[in-house]
Structure formats: structure tokens, C-alpha cells
Amino acid sequence: MKLRRIQKLFVGPKVRSLREAKGWTLDVCARRLGVSISYLSQIESNQRPVTSRVLVALTDAFEVSAAALDAADDDRLVADLREALADFGGRDSPVGMSELRAAALQAPALAHRYLDLHRAYRRLDERLRQTEEAVALDEAAAASSLLPYEEVRDFFHYKDNYIHELDAAAEALAQESAGAPMEAALGAAVRLADLGEVMRRYDAGARTLWLNSALPEETRRFQTAFHLVSTRLADLIEQELAVSGLKSREALDICRIGLGNYAAGAFLMPYRRFAAAARAHRHDVDELARLFEVSLEQVCHRLSNLQRPGERGVPIYFVRMDHAGNITKRHSATRFRFARFGGTCPLWNVHDAAGAPDRYVVQVAEMPDGARYLCVARGIAKRSGGYLAPVRRYVLGFGCELEHAQEMVYSAGLDLKAPPARIGVSCRICERDDCSQRAFPPVDRRLVVPGDERAIVPFQLGRSG
Known part of the structure; x- marks a missing residue:
């Protein structure tokens, strides 16, 4: 071993x-x-x-x-506790890292319960703000809360983004239907039509799956696979939901879709075959997308899933970010941490990729804990219609710890020993004292404003607890 x-x-x-x-x-x-x-x-x-x-x-x-x-779970728990505590803005008596680590190591159940309470606080705070906005704007109802999405993200986060039973079942289903068109495995007809904003619609009476003809071929294949696994593996998906610990109906519904998406990716990119291809092609996402007839985003997501016990692949993180800096997908099999709330570090290369569509931006970066990463980012555009249809633009970010960089084709020509870019999770919890790009001080550090000098950043940080 x-x-x-x-x-x-x-x-x-x-x-x-x-x-x-x-x-x-x-x-x-x-x-x-x-x-x-x-x-x-x-x-x-x-x-x-x-x-x-x-x-x-x-x-x-x-x-x-x-x-x-x-210890990865402990590190993940410590990072989440630190951000949750920082959310309350307690600068007078910040909780030190030694205390946070002690809580994660000695009382993990209590630490998780605290995170549950923090999520409840966020939910109530969000509803209060929505109510205030609704009253101020004289609207009939406030906009729906996105917090169930955060709850589901945490579900996958603490599963290391790998669901073994579902992954293995999807792989077995792929082997069972190998060589046959998915339509045969579906037991239903597949038809194309102009569905407007709808990607997929199933007519149970006519046993027909309708797909939007404006979608790219790989997206239509994924939607077909989603319907197949959601039907054939429905009992297994419900079993996962039953033990998920998710409380709200909205979170369960979102997680059901997330598990269906997970299984669809595992069906189109069966674990062992995909893991072997990833190694052989040094994790070249373009080559893998061509081999498995899937999109770049689907490949990046699947690479972050390769955590099967005894058959683990290179630990990879994956993030999808829109041009406003909102993280709409985040998965990590590494120690790399994403901001749960607020913006991302401006020094991270995902921001450079936003202005460089269809080009890979590669960066060697170091997080505050000293861990170094090979970071890859690329801007993509998703079209769903003609010239007048809106184009959705995103940045895909993925990477691995530097010790695995030679297994990534994107390390070619890089000096891996050169000084790295010093990035962080987000300004609100970043502990770096000397960052000239800092937007505002971390919420758990004392602020010092010199009266007789001015640096690029107009304040200094006091010592943390």
C-alpha cells in the first residue's frame, strides 16, 4: 500500500x-x-x-x-470554522488557529454542529435582508435564497467530491450498455426541437426525451445520460439523499440534481477507463474531452472526482467562476480552499483568464499555509441559440499540488522552482500582512492606521489571536 x-x-x-x-x-x-x-x-x-x-x-x-x-478533513474543518467565525466580525477577541485546530481534532461533532448553526444564522440573515428589500421595493415577495446551494456544496465538499456507490453503479451501467446507443438503454425515443430556454424535457406518456437542438452535441449527450442514470439509478440516488443530513426540501431537490449530474459524468467517463486516460494524456483536458465526447467543463469536474479508495488519481481542484467573480461550482480533492462567502483573491489566475477566452493561463501559486499549486485557468463561452441569444461566459479553474505538477501537461516549460504567486482564499480571511492587492482588512484582525505615513495599502494589521 x-x-x-x-x-x-x-x-x-x-x-x-x-x-x-x-x-x-x-x-x-x-x-x-x-x-x-x-x-x-x-x-x-x-x-x-x-x-x-x-x-x-x-x-x-x-x-x-x-x-x-x-488529516485533510481536519484541515478542511479548521478552514471552514475560521471563515464562519470571521463572518461574525469578532475583532476584539479573535479565536486563534491553535484553538480552532483543537476544536476540529478534539470535538469534530461539536465543530460541525457549530457550522450547522452558522448556516442557520446565514439563512435567517439572508431572509431578513430579502424581506427588507421586498418592503423597500414594494415587491410581492423577496428573491429566493441561494443558501440551499451552499448546503449542497458542503455535502459534496465533506464527501471529498466522491460518492463511491453511485460512481461504481454508473461505471457498471456504462459497461452494461457499452457499444449500444444511449437511446437503446433509455427505452425511450430521443428527439430534437427548439425548446427555448429548456435544455431537456421528458414526455412520459409518449416515452420521448426532447433535447434542445440549439445545445452543443456534448451537452445533449450529457442531458441524455442524466435522464438515463436518474431513471436507472433512482433508488441509489434516493438512498444517498436519505443519509445526506440535508434538512430543507430545496436542498434535497438541488442535491438530487447534483447526484444525477455526478452519475451522468461517471457514466460518460467511467472511473477506471477515464483515470487511465487522464494519466496517459497527462491530464490534458482537450484530449480527454475529445476521447470521451464531453465538454471541457465536464472533464474538469470529473478529474476532481478521482478519489476512489485504492485507485486514487492525482488530487485536483475544480472551480467555475462567472465574470462577476461569483464561484458557481467548487470541488476539491486537494487542500486548496475556496471562499465560502465574498470574493476571491485578485492575484489568482482565474481573473486573468476572464479576459483571455479560449487560452490557458498557467500559474504556480502559494497559499498562506505554504502549500504550492499548479493552477490552470481558461475562459469559456456557452451559447444556447442564435446571434441574439445571450452568451454565458465562465472561467474554468483547475490544478493540483506542486508535487504532482509533472503529471500535468500544463507544467511543460514552467520553472517550478521560481518564486510563486502569493495568493489567498479571500481578503476577508487572508492572514498575509504584506499584500499590496488587499482590498480590505480581514474581519478577525485589529486595524492600525498610521498617522505619519501612507503605503499602497493605507492600513496595517494588528496581531491575530
Whole structure:
């Protein structure tokens, strides 16, 4: 088994949870792991990290993958807690990173419950603002809240953007129908028509799937695949929804579509075949789009899914951003963090790509935690009609940690040891003290305004907690 290099991996709450699920006492578990009771107790209380040998023993004893004990979930939880706390703007007594990490490591269930409460706060705050706007504008109702989308994004976020049972079932369905047109697998006729703004419509009585003739061929294939997997894998999708923990009807409906989209991508790009092709072509998204007859966006999304235990691909992040800077899709199998609220870092290359359609913009970037990434971005345009029809413009951003850069064709000709671009998540939570592009101070840092000098940024940051 190939394990990544371990540096002070603390997995106490996870080990305790796995042990209690097995019904083992400390004595029984210690004997199975080949360690002393006191050592196991210290591991569970996060007083000592696990070694590579003990990590292998843990995966064997509990029959889980090493990724199930990985610290990536802890890092993700710490980042989300920091942003949620910053949202309250508590500058007087900011919570330090050591306290946040302790909460994520020692009380992960409590930390997740806090994030649930924060989402509820955001929902109430959004509804209040919408009500105020509706009254001010004398409108009949306020605009609908987008918060259910955030809830669904978090669902996929904490699943590492990989749904094993659904992925495997879609792959099996693809193998079952290999060589046959999708229309045969559908058991329905597929027809093209001018549907205006509608992409897909199913007439159950006539057993006919209508597709918008103005859509590109790869989009029509994806919509056909969506209908196929939503029909054939409906029970599995509902099972995922039943254990999703999503509360609102809107979030469940959105997640149902998200799971259908996930399964459609897994059907058109079956895991093992796609992962092998990605390696062979060094993750060249143009080549992969041609091979699998899908769009660039569908390829980028699928690359971020390759997290099957024992068959993991290169960990890749994927983001779709509109020209106003709104992130409309975000998925990451890496430590790369996206802003949950507010704008993105202006030094990130996705902004350069917005003004360079159909051209790849490549950047080596470093996040505040010191992790370095190969970042790739490209602007795209989506047409859905003739000359007068509006064109939707987006930027696709994807990349990997620098240690995997040689496996990406986009690293060709780059000096990977050159000084990187120093980017952050967003100004509102970025801890960098010396960024000349800072738009405003982070909400959890004290602000100092010198009276006798003026720099590019007219303020300095006090020490954080």
C-alpha cells in the first residue's frame, strides 16, 4: 500500500470513534494494533501522533483506507470554522488557529454542529435582508435564497467530491450498455426541437426525451445520460439523499440534481477507463474531452472526482467562476480552499483568464499555509441559440499540488522552482500582512492606521489571536 509521507498525524477522535463502533475496549484494541494501552490512550487523546507503522495497523484492524484517517478533513474543518467565525466580525477577541485546530481534532461533532448553526444564522440573515428589500421595493415577495446551494456544496465538499456507490453503479451501467446507443438503454425515443430556454424535457406518456437542438452535441449527450442514470439509478440516488443530513426540501431537490449530474459524468467517463486516460494524456483536458465526447467543463469536474479508495488519481481542484467573480461550482480533492462567502483573491489566475477566452493561463501559486499549486485557468463561452441569444461566459479553474505538477501537461516549460504567486482564499480571511492587492482588512484582525505615513495599502494589521 502506497502511503503519503506522514508528518505528525493526529487522529485521536477518529480512532476512538472506530474503536467504539467495533465495541472494543482499550485493552482489546491495543492488542490488535500491537501497541500498549497507554500509547493507544495517548493517541486517542491526541497527545501523540501515529507513526506510519501504526497507521498501517489501524487501517488493517478497522478495515478502512488510510484516507479515512487523513488529516485533510481536519484541515478542511479548521478552514471552514475560521471563515464562519470571521463572518461574525469578532475583532476584539479573535479565536486563534491553535484553538480552532483543537476544536476540529478534539470535538469534530461539536465543530460541525457549530457550522450547522452558522448556516442557520446565514439563512435567517439572508431572509431578513430579502424581506427588507421586498418592503423597500414594494415587491410581492423577496428573491429566493441561494443558501440551499451552499448546503449542497458542503455535502459534496465533506464527501471529498466522491460518492463511491453511485460512481461504481454508473461505471457498471456504462459497461452494461457499452457499444449500444444511449437511446437503446433509455427505452425511450430521443428527439430534437427548439425548446427555448429548456435544455431537456421528458414526455412520459409518449416515452420521448426532447433535447434542445440549439445545445452543443456534448451537452445533449450529457442531458441524455442524466435522464438515463436518474431513471436507472433512482433508488441509489434516493438512498444517498436519505443519509445526506440535508434538512430543507430545496436542498434535497438541488442535491438530487447534483447526484444525477455526478452519475451522468461517471457514466460518460467511467472511473477506471477515464483515470487511465487522464494519466496517459497527462491530464490534458482537450484530449480527454475529445476521447470521451464531453465538454471541457465536464472533464474538469470529473478529474476532481478521482478519489476512489485504492485507485486514487492525482488530487485536483475544480472551480467555475462567472465574470462577476461569483464561484458557481467548487470541488476539491486537494487542500486548496475556496471562499465560502465574498470574493476571491485578485492575484489568482482565474481573473486573468476572464479576459483571455479560449487560452490557458498557467500559474504556480502559494497559499498562506505554504502549500504550492499548479493552477490552470481558461475562459469559456456557452451559447444556447442564435446571434441574439445571450452568451454565458465562465472561467474554468483547475490544478493540483506542486508535487504532482509533472503529471500535468500544463507544467511543460514552467520553472517550478521560481518564486510563486502569493495568493489567498479571500481578503476577508487572508492572514498575509504584506499584500499590496488587499482590498480590505480581514474581519478577525485589529486595524492600525498610521498617522505619519501612507503605503499602497493605507492600513496595517494588528496581531491575530
